[in-house]
Amino acid sequence: MNRKTWRAGIIGLGGIGDYHMNHLSKIENVKVAAICDVDAKAVEKAGDRLQLPAGKRYTDFHAIIADPEVDVLISGVSNQFHAEILKAAIACGKPIFSEKPFTRTMEEAEELAALYASNPMPCMIGFSYRYRPCFQYVKQLVADGTLGRIRHIAAHYLQEENAPMFNKPYTWRFRQAAAGSGILADIGSHMVDAARFFVGEFVQVSGLMSTFIDRRPDVRTGELQEVDVDDFTSFQSVLEGGVMGSFYTHKNAIGTGNQFNVTLFGDLGTVRIAVERPNEVHLTLRAGASHQLTETCLHLDEKTFKPMLQDFVDYLEQGGSATVPTLMDGYRNQQVLQAIIDSAKDGMSRTLHTDLNQKEGLV
Structure with a gap:
């Protein structure tokens, strides 16, 4: 056919x-x-x-x-x-x-x-990043209960390109009207999605944001333009099931390339992944009556995992999968970003209302 x-x-x-x-x-x-x-x-x-x-x-x-x-x-x-x-x-x-x-x-x-x-x-x-082999593998580990009950997720996403020594010029990413927010929207949104992908919905967040460099040169005029978005964002969170979360991101991290690392801590074990090594999973478990410790570095075959745009075509033909980030995932991600921004402005934590029943048709 x-x-x-x-x-x-x-x-x-x-x-x-x-x-x-x-x-x-x-x-x-x-x-x-x-x-x-x-x-x-x-x-x-x-x-x-x-x-x-x-x-x-x-x-x-x-x-x-x-x-x-x-x-x-x-x-x-x-x-x-x-x-x-x-x-x-x-x-x-x-x-x-x-x-x-x-x-x-x-x-x-x-x-x-x-x-x-x-x-x-x-x-x-x-x-x-949902489609990196390490993300797919960890998603299954969590679903299978290999790590036991998840207690804490920690993630950081670091790059170096915005550090002062590089004198990066003013672009739309440094303007709130065009970007919405700075580093939070740019790469911090991936940390939010990773937490939702592995653990579930955010229940409460407390954010902290800062602008390291408040003026950048406009390449067309040579004049300095005001930066009105964040260079640094960190946030603490509670996710569904009482899972604690800690996250930070910035592009002032000298010596980093695209360092997006995620660690999940469970009652039975810990798993660590890094986007720069997408086919590796570092798994630490304790098992048996003596709680014997085993540490394994798993090497995955990326050919056994579906690429993102192939999953999109399959979505068109067959309907969504557990992996597909739908419009609802975008919507809920934006809810969390806004809660982080609001919290950072006034120093008060925010409780999120996901309105699951009201929005359940957005798949």
Whole structure:
């Protein structure tokens, strides 16, 4: 039986757009049918490379979303456009993969949730680390009870690129109106998703945020621009089941590359994973009457795990899986981000109300 060939429209032709197109090329029943970017030169360059006709090269995302010859959308744009693109896709009932964070604000998130409830379709949010082999393996360890009852999850996500010595210029990521928040939305949202993926919903959070460098140079004018988002965020939390959580993130960590590490502490054992070593799982257990200690470094075969965009195509064809980060995962992630921001502003912890019954249709 022949499978449907999905005609994909790519919105955003920066580095993440190239990343997604490269991975789409490995899926046999998907082809790039149209592209879109506000940069007309980037559109022409990519269009020539893909040999797309002129009518499939867009600079207006509304037009590519409305194209009847585009079955599914892959969106990788700056945060300020996430909500508008998702809104247009929902209005057209067109399946979409959208990069994280879900939105800039809870107001945008609430509007999308209401629209989606009346016109649902497959929607996946790009929390890509769920698809690392080590994440998949640990998810199963937790489900199988290998670690016993989980008591604590700890995570940090560190990079060095924003440190003063690199004199990184002012971009949209340093402007609240465009980004929503700084390091929290950029990479901290992945820590929130990891906690939800492994443990469950956040119940309470207490946040702390700081801006290390409050002025950065504008490459166009040479003038210093004010940075009004966070360079550093940490938060303590309580997750469902009474699991405690501790998290911190910044890009001022000299000597780090993409250091996203997660540790889960259970009554029977501890497991440690690092995104920079995606095929390794460090497992420590005590078992038997003498509580014998065993320490193992497991090496995983990444070919046995499903890639993210393949799971998205399977979602289109078969429905969601336990792995797929849906629109609801994006919505709840945004709830936690907002609670962290609110807590950091006034020093008061926040209790989260997930409204499970009210939002249960958003899958």
